[in-house]
Amino acid sequence: MTVDMSQFYEVFFEEAAEHLASMESLLLKLDINAPDPDELNAVFRAAHSIKGGSGTFGFTDMTGVTHILENLLDKIRKGELALRQEMIDVFLEAGDVLKGQLDAHRSGGAGVDETTVAHVCAVLAQLASEDTAPVAAPPPSVTPRQGRTRFHLAFKRVAKAKLENLLRELAGNGDLKVQEESGNENLSIMLDTSLSETDLLEMIQYVVSLKQVVLATGEIDPTEFAREAFGFFEGNPGAPEEAPVAEEGDGFGLFISPAELKSQQEADDGFGLFDDAPGMEQIKQVAAAAPSKPLAAAPGKTPMPTATNAEGSSIRVSVEKVDQLINLVGELVITQAMLAQTTANVDPALYEVLLNSVSQLERNTRDLQESVMSIRMMPISFVFSRFPRVVRDVATKLGKQVELRTIGEGTELDKGLIEKIADPLTHLVRNSLDHGIETPEKRIAAGKDPKGTLTLRASHQGGNIVIEVSDDGGGLSRERILAKAKEKDIPVSDSITDQEVWLLIFAPGFSTAEVVTDVSGRGVGMDVVKRNIEGMGGRVELDSKTGVGTTVTIRLPLTLAILDGMSVAVGDEIFIIPLNYIIESLQPAERDVKTVASEGRVVNVRGEYLPLMALHSLFNIKPKTRDPSKGILVVIESDGAKAALLVDELVGQHQVVIKSLETNFRKVRGISAATIMGDGKVALILDMAALVRMARG
Amino acid sequence: MAKTILAIDDSTSIRQMVAFTLKGAGYEVVEAVDGEDGLNKAKAKPFNLVLTDQNMPKMDGITLIKSLRAMPQYKNTPILVLTTEAGDTMKSQGKAAGATGWLVKPFDPQKLMDVVKKVIG
Numbered sequence: 001m002t003v004d005m006s007q008f009y010e011v012f013f014e015e016a017a018e019h020l021a022s023m024e025s026l027l028l029k030l031d032i033n034a035p036d037p038d039e040l041n042a043v044f045r046a047a048h049s050i051k052g053g054s055g056t057f058g059f060t061d062m063t064g065v066t067h068i069l070e071n072l073l074d075k076i077r078k079g080e081l082a083l084r085q086e087m088i089d090v091f092l093e094a095g096d097v098l099k100g101q102l103d104a105h106r107s108g109g110a111g112v113d114e115t116t117v118a119h120v121c122a123v124l125a126q127l128a129s130e131d132t133a134p135v136a137a138p139p140p141s142v143t144p145r146q147g148r149t150r151f152h153l154a155f156k157r158v159a160k161a162k163l164e165n166l167l168r169e170l171a172g173n174g175d176l177k178v179q180e181e182s183g184n185e186n187l188s189i190m191l192d193t194s195l196s197e198t199d200l201l202e203m204i205q206y207v208v209s210l211k212q213v214v215l216a217t218g219e220i221d222p223t224e225f226a227r228e229a230f231g232f233f234e235g236n237p238g239a240p241e242e243a244p245v246a247e248e249g250d251g252f253g254l255f256i257s258p259a260e261l262k263s264q265q266e267a268d269d270g271f272g273l274f275d276d277a278p279g280m281e282q283i284k285q286v287a288a289a290a291p292s293k294p295l296a297a298a299p300g301k302t303p304m305p306t307a308t309n310a311e312g313s314s315i316r317v318s319v320e321k322v323d324q325l326i327n328l329v330g331e332l333v334i335t336q337a338m339l340a341q342t343t344a345n346v347d348p349a350l351y352e353v354l355l356n357s358v359s360q361l362e363r364n365t366r367d368l369q370e371s372v373m374s375i376r377m378m379p380i381s382f383v384f385s386r387f388p389r390v391v392r393d394v395a396t397k398l399g400k401q402v403e404l405r406t407i408g409e410g411t412e413l414d415k416g417l418i419e420k421i422a423d424p425l426t427h428l429v430r431n432s433l434d435h436g437i438e439t440p441e442k443r444i445a446a447g448k449d450p451k452g453t454l455t456l457r458a459s460h461q462g463g464n465i466v467i468e469v470s471d472d473g474g475g476l477s478r479e480r481i482l483a484k485a486k487e488k489d490i491p492v493s494d495s496i497t498d499q500e501v502w503l504l505i506f507a508p509g510f511s512t513a514e515v516v517t518d519v520s521g522r523g524v525g526m527d528v529v530k531r532n533i534e535g536m537g538g539r540v541e542l543d544s545k546t547g548v549g550t551t552v553t554i555r556l557p558l559t560l561a562i563l564d565g566m567s568v569a570v571g572d573e574i575f576i577i578p579l580n581y582i583i584e585s586l587q588p589a590e591r592d593v594k595t596v597a598s599e600g601r602v603v604n605v606r607g608e609y610l611p612l613m614a615l616h617s618l619f620n621i622k623p624k625t626r627d628p629s630k631g632i633l634v635v636i637e638s639d640g641a642k643a644a645l646l647v648d649e650l651v652g653q654h655q656v657v658i659k660s661l662e663t664n665f666r667k668v669r670g671i672s673a674a675t676i677m678g679d680g681k682v683a684l685i686l687d688m689a690a691l692v693r694m695a696r697g
Numbered sequence: 698m699a700k701t702i703l704a705i706d707d708s709t710s711i712r713q714m715v716a717f718t719l720k721g722a723g724y725e726v727v728e729a730v731d732g733e734d735g736l737n738k739a740k741a742k743p744f745n746l747v748l749t750d751q752n753m754p755k756m757d758g759i760t761l762i763k764s765l766r767a768m769p770q771y772k773n774t775p776i777l778v779l780t781t782e783a784g785d786t787m788k789s790q791g792k793a794a795g796a797t798g799w800l801v802k803p804f805d806p807q808k809l810m811d812v813v814k815k816v817i818g
Contacts, residue, residue: 042754045752
């Protein structure tokens with residue numbers, strides 16, 4: 001029977017990625033002086049599982065790295081070696097290498113630079129060989145370096161790719177010399193290494209079957225391969241005097257006696273049976289019985305469906321399926337709204353039952369929508385979990401001491417947002433580390449704890465999720481920002497408030513860093529962060545006190561699929577304005593609206609002149625009124641700039657299901673998406689940022 | 698009637714591979730995610746064969762085997778350890794705990810089937 005292993009790849013990839021992530025977070029938490037044995041075990045197990053899986057599914061490059069990694073971890077776990085900072089460093093590096101290899105297998109990416117792999121392996125192997133006496137070996141024919149053994153290895157019919165992997169692993173563990181390459185994927189090599197024979201074999205076994213290897217501490221007898229299929233390890237305990245010819249390969253038919261089974265256990269076929277162990281009774285019976293006969297000794301014949309017992313409490317589902325579900329629920333919400341609208345006009349006395357059912361449908365639909373949306377929700381810890389590593393690496397590079405605190409990691413938000421928020425957040429964290437938190441000397445001089453604190457906090461506030469990145473560093477400098485603004489020819493008034501000064505750092509190309517470092521401060525940054533977050537329908541705020549610290553606050557909608565909007569009417573059309581952009585709505589007095597030459601109309605709102613934009617002229621619709629004093633002005637704000645939109649009337653506030661206009665129609669200037677209203681009509685959702693830009697010219 | 702096998706491994710991919718292979722060969726397979734889970738499932742109903750990983754969270758394979766052997770209904774059930782280490786320590790530990798045999802990881806589906814067939818037919 002052949003089994004297509006590739007069907008398990010995806011599960012393995014996910015699993016390995018999870019193990020790598022947990023390994024990293026555990027490593028970062030480890031107390032070097034007194035590591036928790038449970039945590040060490042967990043790290044070991046993660047490496048171990050990756051090794052087992054990658055070996056089974058044929059990703060031998062990963063197996064090689066995890067094997068060496070596991071060796072060192074095992075020694076630490078058993079207390080043979082003391083944990084040191086440099087070990088953690090190389091463990092993390094190894095984790096990165098594995099991640100790279102995993103990505104390469106997963107997406108056919110570029111993979112990892114071979115020298116990096118070899119380097120990490122070499123460092124791991126060297127650390128593992130320290131302090132422990134190398135296993136005594138038979139005197140080598142030519143004396144290799146002290147504490148090392150010279151092995152001669154011959155490989156037979158090993159696929160080229162596997163062989164390359166193997167040679168790379170071996171080279172990372174000692175001095176490798178290829179003696180003979182007799183074509184046909186046969187190869188004999190000489191290796192001086194501090195590894196013990198058992199370690200070496202174990203490592204090789206992960207890449208190639210031991211049947212294909214002959215290993216000796218002396219010269220290899222070339223006739224060794226004559227015996228095919230079975231390899232012998234001279235001097236290895238338990239090596240057979242003569243290899244029994246087993247039924248392996250036949251796979252079925254002959255049940256051999258326990259005695260034969262016993263002899264087979266040493267045949268290096270990777271499995272064995274303890275002769276006198278419990279359970280052998282049955283094997284003897286099986287051996288005696290015809291293969292088809294059911295086991296008499298097996299207690300009970302309970303017909304038990306496996307399905308009931310099968311998996312734990314969660315299942316993996318592809319994102320597309322969930323999205324499809326969300327889409328369908330969206331349609332259902334629309335249908336329900338249409339039904340509600342139709343039934344609004346019927347006689348309540350005559351159709352009481354119908355109306356009751358409709359209102360029940362509305363409740364159920366809303367609940368259903370909420371639960372379906374919650375499937376896509378993921379805790380923000382998925383993003384936060386990467387920061388311990390970032391903070392550690394960046395702080396070390398900059399010579400700063402930083403403690404990272406994360407609060408509210410369980411706060412959930414949409415998966416799509418989780419993916420998009422990672423980059424902007426990383427940027428903010430790096431910025432805080434680089435420009436915010438001072439060096440220990442400066443901090444001591446300022447009377448602060450030499451160790452700075454960076455806090456990541458997530459919470460729900462209304463329909464929004466709020467993420468804060470705050471540091472207790474030096475804060476922003478008003479003078480420096482103003483000086484920089486002057487230098488960049490950004491117009492600023494003299495009476496500018498602190499809040500407005502801070503907003504300047506979100507201007508394109510603005511960087512006040514005195515020194516441009518490789519961590520941040522290349523002049524691209526805060527403006528990109530702001531743009532990205534606004535692209536997600538969110539907002540960024542910044543608060544800072546000189547000498548005390550800086551806090552950047554990001555507000556995001558919980559999901560990208562639903563939007564809180566105000567519906568407004570222009571002529572016969574309905575438009576949706578996203579609620580979080582609206583500041584106020586008002587009906588201006590005639591004298592407040594003025595026409596400015598070349599700039600169109602402006603409206604005076606309590607002393608502030610805002611550009612006035614009439615939606616009807618923008619979209620070429622015949623309105624009910626062209627006179628602002630008879631219609632309604634909706635004041636909106638985007639990118640810190642305000643504008644007033646003239647509409648006929650406000651219709652109401654809704655939660656609308658967002659439908660992409662681009663996938664269903666095409667991109668339209670000033671429109672970000674569409675939705676379907678209760679009456680079945682399409683309403684367009686206005687793109688606030690674009691409208692404000694248009695209004696401002 | 699199909700023979701039942703309890704497959705215990707903390708790695709989902711390995712577990713799925715084992716279960717898929719054995720189900721394909723006509724066995725009934727119940728999966729468990731660690732030693733503790735395995736023990737509970739073993740208590741709930743009898744199995745013809747137990748396949749267990751050694752290194753697992755909560756309860757490792759050796760402890761599980763010892764616990765199973767202490768139960769009358771598992772006194773004679775074949776138990777195989779799937780292990781990455783085939784060293785003598787593991788073997789003597791496995792034997793002392795009462796395992797029937799071992800199978801070294803990585804293994805391919807064919808080998809797994811061969812071994813299982815040998816043990817329970």
